[in-house]
Amino acid sequence: MENFFLEETSKTPKLSFDVSTGKFLMSGRSIPENSIEFYKPLFEWLDEYVKKPCPKTTFDIKLEYFNTSSSKCLVEIFRRLEKIKDAEIVINWFYEEDDEDMQESGEDFRELIDIPIVMHMIAN
Amino acid sequence: MNKQPEKYQVFEKENEILRHSKDVLASPELLSAQAWQQEYERLAQSYAQLLGEVKLLTSVSDRLQNKLNKANENIARKNEELTQTLEMLTRERIGKRATTIVLILAAFFxxxxxxxxxxxxxQSAKIFGASGLIVLKVTVAIALKPIEMILENLLLKTAVRKKMS
Structure with missing residues (x-):
């Protein structure tokens, strides 16, 4: 299984999913024209990953902005990660000090998802 | 079931649940009482999950809308400031031009x-006296300022007209 990597653009986030270390990163903006088309390859990659995950998976999310359909795709990503059993998984949700919206969004996800989401404030 | 538009494919899982439930309802005689209960439990579980997601999406969506509204208000305010600055700059430039024209006119006169x-x-001074001559020259000098103002207004109106067309 190969790593999953996509470079950041003005409308799509950087996606870096390293299968050997279990370190995942999503950063930037997520406002694709068609969210499902953009995230579908990642869903498929995750479907494979959850079958044989790393002993520890760390997922860092450093999003500046995302649209509503991207938030649904985020739920889908988290639902896939919820399937990981017998392995440690943690989601780190990063938000700027003055970005209350992103902080509250992270808290909303924390309430819904059955994986520990750790909030990290980035000081300006 | 009709093919969903691409943007709704994000609800593929939910569509699948709905499709399955409709199939089950279409042939109720195929299921035992226990199977019905299991189906109902599964549906209730899916509904609870979907409700949680709808709450999250609504909350995120409202927050994004607020963020956009704030950004729009900020842009409108910056635009207003920019317009005012541009107007001031235009007025300043035209004022300078009017002063230059008046100075050239004054030098010419x-x-x-x-x-x-x-x-x-x-020759006339011999008739009106030296003071009459001084008063005349001072009047001409004082008249330069109103000329400058009239000229400035004229140039400003021309600039506005040019901007409008």
């Missing part, structure tokens, strides 16, 4: 008056 009008005024 000075040369003309020294070479042509002054000798004749010297």
């Amino acid at each position: 000075f040369i003309v008056s020294e070479l042509v009008i002054d000798p004749q005024l010297q």
